[in-house]
Amino acid sequence: MSFVTPVIAWAPLAPIIIVLGAAAIGILVEAFIRTPATRRAAQLALALASLVGAALVAILQWATLDGAGTVVLEHMMVVDRQALAWQSVLLLFGVLGTLLFAARTRAGEEAFTPLGAVAPGSTEETLARRKGMQLTEVFPLALFAVGGMMLFTSVTDLIFLFVALEVFSLPLYILVALARRRRLLSHEGALKYFLLGAFSSALFLFGAALLYGATGSTSFDEVGAGIASATGLDTLILAGAVLVVVGLLFKLGAVPFHSWTPDAYQGAPTPVTAFMGAATKAAATAALIRLVYGALYGLDWELSWLFWTVAIASMLLGTVVALVQTELKRMLAYSSIAHAGFILVAFAGFPDSTLSALPFYLLTYGLATMGAFAVITQVRERGEDGTVLGEATRLGQWAGLGRRSPWLAASMALFLLSFAGIPLTAGFVGKFVAFSAAMSEGAWPLVLVAVIASAAAAFFYVRLIVLMFFTDVPDGQEDAVAVDYSPLARVVVVAAAVAVVLLGIVPGPVLSAFENAGVLLLGAAG
Amino acid sequence: MDPINFVILAAILFAIGSAAVLLRRNAIIAFMGVELMLNAANLSLVSFSRIHGEIDGQVMAFFVMVVAAAEVVVGLAIIIAVFRARQTISLDEPSELKG
Numbered sequence: 001m002s003f004v005t006p007v008i009a010w011a012p013l014a015p016i017i018i019v020l021g022a023a024a025i026g027i028l029v030e031a032f033i034r035t036p037a038t039r040r041a042a043q044l045a046l047a048l049a050s051l052v053g054a055a056l057v058a059i060l061q062w063a064t065l066d067g068a069g070t071v072v073l074e075h076m077m078v079v080d081r082q083a084l085a086w087q088s089v090l091l092l093f094g095v096l097g098t099l100l101f102a103a104r105t106r107a108g109e110e111a112f113t114p115l116g117a118v119a120p121g122s123t124e125e126t127l128a129r130r131k132g133m134q135l136t137e138v139f140p141l142a143l144f145a146v147g148g149m150m151l152f153t154s155v156t157d158l159i160f161l162f163v164a165l166e167v168f169s170l171p172l173y174i175l176v177a178l179a180r181r182r183r184l185l186s187h188e189g190a191l192k193y194f195l196l197g198a199f200s201s202a203l204f205l206f207g208a209a210l211l212y213g214a215t216g217s218t219s220f221d222e223v224g225a226g227i228a229s230a231t232g233l234d235t236l237i238l239a240g241a242v243l244v245v246v247g248l249l250f251k252l253g254a255v256p257f258h259s260w261t262p263d264a265y266q267g268a269p270t271p272v273t274a275f276m277g278a279a280t281k282a283a284a285t286a287a288l289i290r291l292v293y294g295a296l297y298g299l300d301w302e303l304s305w306l307f308w309t310v311a312i313a314s315m316l317l318g319t320v321v322a323l324v325q326t327e328l329k330r331m332l333a334y335s336s337i338a339h340a341g342f343i344l345v346a347f348a349g350f351p352d353s354t355l356s357a358l359p360f361y362l363l364t365y366g367l368a369t370m371g372a373f374a375v376i377t378q379v380r381e382r383g384e385d386g387t388v389l390g391e392a393t394r395l396g397q398w399a400g401l402g403r404r405s406p407w408l409a410a411s412m413a414l415f416l417l418s419f420a421g422i423p424l425t426a427g428f429v430g431k432f433v434a435f436s437a438a439m440s441e442g443a444w445p446l447v448l449v450a451v452i453a454s455a456a457a458a459f460f461y462v463r464l465i466v467l468m469f470f471t472d473v474p475d476g477q478e479d480a481v482a483v484d485y486s487p488l489a490r491v492v493v494v495a496a497a498v499a500v501v502l503l504g505i506v507p508g509p510v511l512s513a514f515e516n517a518g519v520l521l522l523g524a525a526g
Numbered sequence: 527m528d529p530i531n532f533v534i535l536a537a538i539l540f541a542i543g544s545a546a547v548l549l550r551r552n553a554i555i556a557f558m559g560v561e562l563m564l565n566a567a568n569l570s571l572v573s574f575s576r577i578h579g580e581i582d583g584q585v586m587a588f589f590v591m592v593v594a595a596a597e598v599v600v601g602l603a604i605i606i607a608v609f610r611a612r613q614t615i616s617l618d619e620p621s622e623l624k625g
Contacts, residue, residue: 116607117607119611120611159586159590162590162593163589163593166593166596166597170596170597170600173604174600174603177604177607184611187607187608187611187612188608191608192617194600194604195557195560195601195617198560198597198601199544199547199559199560199563201597202543202544202560202563202567205563205564205590206540206563206566206567206570209536209568209570209571209574209583212571212574212582212583212586213533213574213577216578217582218582
């Protein structure tokens with residue numbers, strides 16, 4: 001038996017290779033540079049350089065791509081405009097996330113624990129803190145996560161999709177566990193995220209095995225052809241398709257597969273929450289698009305009940321439960337569940353316009369998420385002796401923030417309005433294109449629920465705005481909250497705020513760029 | 527023996543594994559349930575590969591094993607970190623996060 005060497009088109013893989021290569025170099029940096037301060041500077045420079053470099057390459061490839069795209073690795077992977085658009089969006093989130101990871105408080109405190117392996121409150125931990133140890137592994141871990149997500153958006157093979165899923169999930173599980181303060185919460189969030197994440201990837205894998213059994217292949221186009229031609233295998237195909245889709249819905253955080261979301265969001269260090277909230281949703285949506293449009297399009301009628309039920313349940317439960325939250329990060333987690341529902345609305349009937357609407361929606365949603373969590377890292381509790389402590393995440397602590405720091409509160413208000421989808425913010429345009437994609441297939445009941453849920457959701461966003469601007473600080477609490485200043489986090493806030501306003505007022509150029517990306521190289525649509 | 531029997535066995539193992547994840551309150555046992563589910567998927571991949579008379583499914587099983595090993599490393603690390611902090615790995619015990 002002779003071995004045939006696979007033909008690999010290396011050039012289209014360049015952005016992914018840059019990011020994953022830099023992550024591997026980051027591990028070496030970890031081993032060879034002993035001084036924490038130097039190591040941290042080296043890791044940060046490496047991460048930023050590789051992410052920005054990869055983003056430039058991806059955008060250049062996107063702009064100069066002639067034809068539909070390239071099939072890489074014998075139908076294992078496709079680099080088309082859709083993939084490059086998602087990769088550019090993910091790299092943007094990667095850059096913003098890395099800046100947040102590196103942000104420190106004025107007193108020089110990082111978001112991450114100095115030594116992840118030791119127990120909270122132990123003497124080892126105190127010693128590590130006193131010696132100025134730093135956990136710089138977070139930068140290579142973030143690079144691995146970004147690289148895995150970029151793969152996730154381009155892969156067209158079920159088993160390779162599973163591998164990419166794990167490549168980006170495993171670093172995230174670790175990152176969630178590394179908070180500097182409230183470490184028990186962080187551990188608990190990581191444990192729940194890990195167990196449910198592993199459970200969902202096992203569901204996905206078994207679904208992939210069933211589809212392989214029914215169609216004799218795991219590559220998307222052959223699975224799609226197999227579904228069309230198979231006879232007498234309906235149960236096997238349907239069970240496989242549902243399991244595979246459910247595995248991805250877990251990553252998207254849609255009801256009833258959402259239970260990890262609030263815990264992981266609240267427990268994770270806030271920079272990780274920001275990155276995870278923005279990037280995981282984008283990657284999961286991208287993979288769901290490619291899977292549904294590339295392989296499962298023949299099952300649109302059978303799968304529509306799943307998408308409809310999950311979309312409606314996510315929107316309603318996310319909105320209703322967010323109304324009663326008193327913890328800010330948890331409230332935004334439930335709001336992200338509602339947004340998972342809004343994303344699924346665009347899948348109703350599998351219209352072609354979804355391919356260009358969802359990258360834009362996820363870009364606007366991700367920018368607002370990044371910005372909102374970057375603001376949260378800046379609002380902190382103050383101890384009796386005036387030292388700045390951990391983040392103030394109880395809603396009541398945000399009362400009167402508008403007077404303390406008008407600009408910070410104003411940008412938070414902007415991000416919340418964008419979540420709510422108020423006109424002149426990016427979120428409005430995002431929701432508009434996503435819902436009109438669903439309308440084009442006549443899914444008006446779903447859009448009606450989505451609009452009502454958006455209106456109800458506006459209530460709890462506006463409640464926080466009222467709290468920040470029109471409520472006085474409770475007596476005796478004037479010094480309980482401090483607004484910290486970290487240049488890197490402020491850069492993220494300003495960049496996200498500017499982007500949210502620009503995309504809300506002049507969305508045209510970016511919309512038409514994504515319009516151009518709404519084509520899949522393989523698959524029914526486009 | 528008809529290879530489809532192995533697929534049925536895989537489905538039963540998968541069901542047992544998912545029941546363990548959803549019902550057992552010990553983190554290690556729940557995690558063993560996940561591993562059982564992954565191995566059930568492996569078994570069905572290999573038997574389907576036998577049914578189709580090709581080796582693709584067997585090659586995939588290797589990929590799954592590697593990924594499962596990586597997952598064990600991360601998972602046990604998190605479980606041990608939780609155990610060091612709390613002296614318990616019960617999933618009911620850590621209840622700081624609610625609502």
